[in-house]
Amino acid sequence: MEIIDKEIDWRLRVFDSMSFPTVIFKPDKTIVAVNKKYLEKLGTDDSLILGRPCQEVNIQHYPEQKFPCVNNGECPLAKTVKCRTGQSVLLKFTDQHGQLGWEERVFSPMLDENGEVDYIIESIRDVSRVKNLEKMYSGIRELIDRVVQSSVAAIIAADRRGRIIMMNKAAEVLFGHSAYYTDNVNVENFYPPGVARELMVKLRDERIGGRGKLPVTRVNIRHKDGTDIPVEMTAVIIYEDGMETASAGIFNDLRDRLEVEQQLKDAHAQLIQSEKLASLGRLAAGVAHEINNPLTSILLYANLMREKLEKDNPLEKNLTYILEDTERCKEIVKNLLAYSRQTNPTRQYFKLNDVIDESLRLIRDQKLFLHITVVEDKWPHWLLVYADKNQICQVLINLIINAIDVMEGQGVLTLHTFEDTVSGKAFLEVTDTGGGIPEANKSKIFDPFFSTKELGKGTGLGLSMAYGIMEENNGRIFVKDTGPQGTTFALELPAVPSSEVILFDSIG
Ligand SMILES: Nc1ncnc2c1ncn2[C@@H]1O[C@H](COP(=O)(O)OP(=O)(O)OP(=O)(O)O)[C@@H](O)[C@H]1O
Numbered sequence: 001m002e003i004i005d006k007e008i009d010w011r012l013r014v015f016d017s018m019s020f021p022t023v024i025f026k027p028d029k030t031i032v033a034v035n036k037k038y039l040e041k042l043g044t045d046d047s048l049i050l051g052r053p054c055q056e057v058n059i060q061h062y063p064e065q066k067f068p069c070v071n072n073g074e075c076p077l078a079k080t081v082k083c084r085t086g087q088s089v090l091l092k093f094t095d096q097h098g099q100l101g102w103e104e105r106v107f108s109p110m111l112d113e114n115g116e117v118d119y120i121i122e123s124i125r126d127v128s129r130v131k132n133l134e135k136m137y138s139g140i141r142e143l144i145d146r147v148v149q150s151s152v153a154a155i156i157a158a159d160r161r162g163r164i165i166m167m168n169k170a171a172e173v174l175f176g177h178s179a180y181y182t183d184n185v186n187v188e189n190f191y192p193p194g195v196a197r198e199l200m201v202k203l204r205d206e207r208i209g210g211r212g213k214l215p216v217t218r219v220n221i222r223h224k225d226g227t228d229i230p231v232e233m234t235a236v237i238i239y240e241d242g243m244e245t246a247s248a249g250i251f252n253d254l255r256d257r258l259e260v261e262q263q264l265k266d267a268h269a270q271l272i273q274s275e276k277l278a279s280l281g282r283l284a285a286g287v288a289h290e291i292n293n294p295l296t297s298i299l300l301y302a303n304l305m306r307e308k309l310e311k312d313n314p315l316e317k318n319l320t321y322i323l324e325d326t327e328r329c330k331e332i333v334k335n336l337l338a339y340s341r342q343t344n345p346t347r348q349y350f351k352l353n354d355v356i357d358e359s360l361r362l363i364r365d366q367k368l369f370l371h372i373t374v375v376e377d378k379w380p381h382w383l384l385v386y387a388d389k390n391q392i393c394q395v396l397i398n399l400i401i402n403a404i405d406v407m408e409g410q411g412v413l414t415l416h417t418f419e420d421t422v423s424g425k426a427f428l429e430v431t432d433t434g435g436g437i438p439e440a441n442k443s444k445i446f447d448p449f450f451s452t453k454e455l456g457k458g459t460g461l462g463l464s465m466a467y468g469i470m471e472e473n474n475g476r477i478f479v480k481d482t483g484p485q486g487t488t489f490a491l492e493l494p495a496v497p498s499s500e501v502i503l504f505d506s507i508g
């Protein structure tokens with residue numbers, strides 16, 4: 001091929017002005033041309049380079065670089081000749097300041113008119129920046145990964161179609177799914193029906209937390225075993241070029257916190273109840289004491305009058321009414337005195353099952369038991385407690401009468417005793433099949449004088465007395481369950497540990 005001078009000049013200028021160090025080889029790997037950048041890079045001049053084989057120059061100028069040809073690898077130059085296509089290799093190097101760098105060497109064949117390789121051009125590009133960025137990026141990714149994995153909050157991400165693409169360890173525990181087997185798991189399975197959709201609607205609503213953001217929200221998530229767990233969550237939609245590509249959620253399990261809150265609420269309610277009972281107790285004690293003496297006089301004189309009346313005197317009936325109502329007043333006063341704890345508890349060890357026997361013995365024969373089925377579901381072992389047995393009997397009788405009242409004389413009364421070995425508590429539960437306690441009354445039933453019974457039938461002291469008695473005996477009374485199917489009241493007392501039972505075997 002003829003090359004006119006002008007053209008040679010032009011090609012050489014292009015070659016020299018290339019910003020990458022560039023070398024031209026013959027297929028036998030001898031160097032036939034190098035550009036200025038290449039000489040600058042090697043710090044030499046072309047007379048020391050031209051005509052020499054590639055490997056020699058490389059070893060001299062890059063003693064530390066691991067060239068494939070000196071490292072049992074395939075020579076990219078030879079491969080370019082063989083394949084007649086471009087090849088590239090990535091090489092690590094240490095520059096004169098000891099800084100680690102990377103260069104990419106690209107080999108391109110120059111073919112003659114027969115398609116044979118005439119020359120090979122090698123251009124060298126410094127890719128250290130890109131490589132360092134890549135390294136930094138993967139370092140950051142690794143760090144983020146570690147932060148996400150070690151987070152106590154559960155984190156999940158799903159793609160646009162709701163398929164789970166990432167779960168951290170806390171999420172595996174919270175949702176019960178393994179991060180390795182989420183191929184067929186859609187994010188909808190992580191919530192009760194409809195909730196996932198609802199959350200997506202909120203996420204897309206700009207008025208709620210801004211576009212693609214869900215502020216802290218309380219929801220229930222669904223564990224793999226079907227249980228619903230209350231959580232506090234935030235979520236985001238991830239956009240790429242304005243398009244939704246994924247969504248992510250962060251969840252905090254609320255079970256422990258809610259339990260503590262509930263315990264605090266219960267303790268607060270209990271405190272209020274105790275205070276209310278204490279101040280009322282003081283008042284009741286005073287009133288009862290003052291009324292007791294005049295009542296005794298009324299009874300005495302009314303009795304005397306009745307004795308003096310001749311038979312069939314029309315006034316006898318009125319006197320009987322006076323006497324009956326005065327007796328009732330005395331009963332109320334007695335209750336009030338008991339309520340104000342004027343009677344001292346005398347504690348003893350006894351079996352909780354005995355309370356059932358004794359209470360039933362006292363009231364079972366009454367007419368009101370006629371259409372009631374009594375089911376006794378007693379703990380088969382000794383269930384020893386240390387309390388005032390008479391007082392506990394009194395509480396149980398109150399609960400039984402309440403239950404019979406609410407069942408209007410017809411239904412099933414279940415008396416159940418058991419021990420919770422974990423908490424070390426003994427329980428006596430009274431369940432009826434009455435209509436339950438209306439929501440509005442739930443907070444009032446333990447209040448003194450709260451009664452829904454017709455005037456003259458209930459004083460409304462039964463449950464508040466029971467409350468005081470149980471507290472005094474280191475126990476508690478509470479409504480375990482109530483609804484249209486009936487109500488269960490529970491009495492709780494500390495169970496005497498079985499190790500101590502042996503000491504009281506005379507009781508059995
Ligand atoms: N098993 C129950 N089912 C539904 N409601 C109940 C039950 N036990 C109690 N209650 C409600 O609680 C109220 C208060 O009960 P409490 O025993 O303190 O008083 P009382 O039974 O009305 O009167 P007293 O016991 O003084 O004769 C009752 O009037 C009733 O409304």
Ligand SMILES: [Mg+2]
Nearest residue numbers: 398402462463
């Ligand atoms: Mg009652």
